[in-house]
Amino acid sequence: MSKFQQLRLEGVTRRFGGQDALVDLDLTIERGEFIALLGPSGCGKSTALNCLAGLLPLTAGRIWQDDTRLDTLLPEKRGFGMVFQNYALFPHLTVWKNIAFGLQMRRLPGAEIRRRTDEAIALVHLEEQARKLPGQLSGGQQQRVAIARAVVLEPSLVLMDEPLSNLDAKLRLEMRTEIRRLHQALGLTTVYVTHDQEEALSMADRLVVLRGGRVQQIGTPEQLHTQPANRHVADFMGFRNLLPMKVVTTGVSTVVEGGGLTLQGTPVGDVHPGDEVVAGVRPESLRIAEDGFPATVEVVEYQGREVAVEAVTDAGQRLHLRAADRPAPGDKVRLAVDPAALLLFPAGGAH
Ligand SMILES: Nc1ncnc2c1ncn2[C@@H]1O[C@H](COP(=O)(O)OP(=O)(O)OP(=O)(O)O)[C@@H](O)[C@H]1O
Numbered sequence: 513m514s515k516f517q518q519l520r521l522e523g524v525t526r527r528f529g530g531q532d533a534l535v536d537l538d539l540t541i542e543r544g545e546f547i548a549l550l551g552p553s554g555c556g557k558s559t560a561l562n563c564l565a566g567l568l569p570l571t572a573g574r575i576w577q578d579d580t581r582l583d584t585l586l587p588e589k590r591g592f593g594m595v596f597q598n599y600a601l602f603p604h605l606t607v608w609k610n611i612a613f614g615l616q617m618r619r620l621p622g623a624e625i626r627r628r629t630d631e632a633i634a635l636v637h638l639e640e641q642a643r644k645l646p647g648q649l650s651g652g653q654q655q656r657v658a659i660a661r662a663v664v665l666e667p668s669l670v671l672m673d674e675p676l677s678n679l680d681a682k683l684r685l686e687m688r689t690e691i692r693r694l695h696q697a698l699g700l701t702t703v704y705v706t707h708d709q710e711e712a713l714s715m716a717d718r719l720v721v722l723r724g725g726r727v728q729q730i731g732t733p734e735q736l737h738t739q740p741a742n743r744h745v746a747d748f749m750g751f752r753n754l755l756p757m758k759v760v761t762t763g764v765s766t767v768v769e770g771g772g773l774t775l776q777g778t779p780v781g782d783v784h785p786g787d788e789v790v791a792g793v794r795p796e797s798l799r800i801a802e803d804g805f806p807a808t809v810e811v812v813e814y815q816g817r818e819v820a821v822e823a824v825t826d827a828g829q830r831l832h833l834r835a836a837d838r839p840a841p842g843d844k845v846r847l848a849v850d851p852a853a854l855l856l857f858p859a860g861g862a863h
Contacts, residue, residue, distance in 0.1 A: 513850075516668055518540055518543065519577055520539075520574075521538060521564070521574075521575050522572075522574045522575070522576070524537040524572075524575065526570060527567055532725045533559040534556040534563065535725045537571070537727060539730065541703065545699055545718060546702045547702065547718050548705075548712035549705045549720050550720065550721050552707060555725065556722050557673075561834075564669075565587055566582075566589075566590050566592075571817070574861075577668070579592075579798045590669075591669075592669045593662030593671070594673075595655075595662050597678050598678070598802050601661075603645065605644070605645070606643050606644060607633070607641065607643070607644055607826065608642040609660055614664060614680060615628055615629065632663060632664040635660065636690070651679050657689060659694065663698055669701045670695075671703070671705075673705045676688070684711070691850070704716065714733075721748060725767075728741060729855055737749055740780070740792075741780070742780070746800070752832045753831050753832055754790050754791070755771060756770055756792065757775070757790070757856075758789070758854070766851075768791055770791075775791065775854055778851055779855075779856045781825030781857070781858055782838045783858060789857060790857045790859050791861055792855045795820065795832040799848050800833070800847060803846070804845075804846035806825070806826055806847075807823040808842065808845075809823050809840065810823060811839055819835050819839075820832065821839060823845060833847065859863060
């Protein structure tokens with residue numbers, strides 16, 4: 513299928529028995545975008561991807577590729593490429609033949625098959641390995657073969673389901689860059705499933721955060737990082753400190769109290785005096801400061817230039833922070849947070 517301008521998911525829903533795996537997903541993917549579907553295990557990421565691929569029929573909703581209805585087409589008619597975490601290479605075929613296979617199935621002329629296969633091999637830097645069998649390659653090289661095999665067919669959309677989860681940490685980092693490079697070099701449109709928020713933030717143009725089959729937020733990495741829509745997205749985006757509190761005053765500043773603390777924060781959405789909220793702050797936004805509230809250091813963990821500190825307030829609230837100089841367990845410290853960095857989410861908030 514030819515390249516499209518837009519792919520639109522409208523109210524895409526999938527139930528298994530009575531259980532909602534994916535509910536009412538609305539998403540417009542522009543040509544050339546890199547979209548990450550992000551969320552914890554069981555949130556519906558793979559269901560969304562499989563609905564797109566045509567491997568799962570929709571319970572409700574529609575998928576459009578420009579003006580063509582796509583959700584009624586068989587998977588092979590959609591022209592998408594797929595890369596999974598288990599590479600599913602043919603073990604008895606060389607790297608070259610694994611990559612050429614799809615082109616041969618399409619009965620393209622031999623010269624074109626050779627040219628495109630050689631190009632794909634060069635793109636993923638596997639020239640040296642072209643004559644080897646998959647079993648003779650490292651995990652990262654095998655994953656590169658799987659990617660080359662998908663992109664050699666010049667798919668209008670590439671779907672990737674946790675393609676790096678079987679690789680070790682160092683290789684995962686390298687392959688992130690590699691996949692992003694290929695995405696750009698080939699002008700691909702990519703939908704990438706991961707439960708790793710760092711991976712999603714570093715690779716994607718836009719992220720779709722799912723929870724319990726429902727979209728929590730769609731936005732750029734920066735939007736999600738700085739303006740999480742609710743406490744669940746905040747939790748996922750590294751707001752490790754999430755404190756139940758109650759609103760005291762609103763207006764010029766919003767004051768909340770709870771667990772023996774009185775703090776100023778920034779509401780996300782409507783809050784009123786008396787409301788229960790969850791106050792969220794990242795470890796890096798909590799500072800050791802003389803005018804702060806008292807806490808006792810419990811755990812200090814070395815983390816490169818800084819240390820990660822766990823401290824407990826007098827009322828027993830456990831907090832995570834970063835510190836440049838090394839406090840010791842048992843130290844009494846004072847902690848403060850800027851009102852702009854303390855986000856206040858309605859406690860009953862979205863789902
Ligand atoms: N074939 C199926 N039959 C019944 N329930 C299913 C089926 N596939 C998925 N589900 C359920 O649908 C929900 C979403 O599953 P899905 O695989 O999409 O989640 P996920 O976010 O991809 O999780 P993971 O990261 O663990 O793969 C889960 O509750 C799951 O148990």
